[in-house]
Amino acid sequence: MTRSLSKTARIAGDQDLINGINAQLKGASLTVANQVVTASQAVATLQARIDATNAVTTAKAAWQTAVKTEDTELAQTKLFVAALRKAVSIMFAGATSTLADFGIAPPKPRTALTAAQKLLAAQRAQATRVARHTVGPKAKLAIKGTVNTVSETQAPTVQAPKA
Numbered sequence: 698m699t700r701s702l703s704k705t706a707r708i709a710g711d712q713d714l715i716n717g718i719n720a721q722l723k724g725a726s727l728t729v730a731n732q733v734v735t736a737s738q739a740v741a742t743l744q745a746r747i748d749a750t751n752a753v754t755t756a757k758a759a760w761q762t763a764v765k766t767e768d769t770e771l772a773q774t775k776l777f778v779a780a781l782r783k784a785v786s787i788m789f790a791g792a793t794s795t796l797a798d799f800g801i802a803p804p805k806p807r808t809a810l811t812a813a814q815k816l817l818a819a820q821r822a823q824a825t826r827v828a829r830h831t832v833g834p835k836a837k838l839a840i841k842g843t844v845n846t847v848s849e850t851q852a853p854t855v856q857a858p859k860a
Contacts, residue, residue, distance in 0.1 A: 718743075722739075723736055782801060786804070
């Protein structure tokens, strides 16, 4: 069963092998996985593993720095870009082909609602308020709960407020 080591532990283990080979097996050859290798070849293989791990760590740190830089830059320029898009869309409001050159879609034309459509929208809004039992802030103040009088042998009962 192989166990998973952290990068730090793996690098330390590989470095310990290098130190041991340099101290005890200098100039010797060994048979590893049915292959005869010299001590210098074994050290080179171990050092390549260490270098590869260190390269990944360095690249990851550089990537994280680049991501932080990008996030900062985007946050600092977000309002500018939004204002620039708005200014361009105002400058070329009637020229859809020019707006397309900037990658800006022309605004959708707003259609005026008829009187019947406005009435229907108002009725739907009122029906939604009734269904959700929503009231305004002044109506909320008028809602009070009631408590029945309590006798010494009876537990108090509370009634829900009436909307």
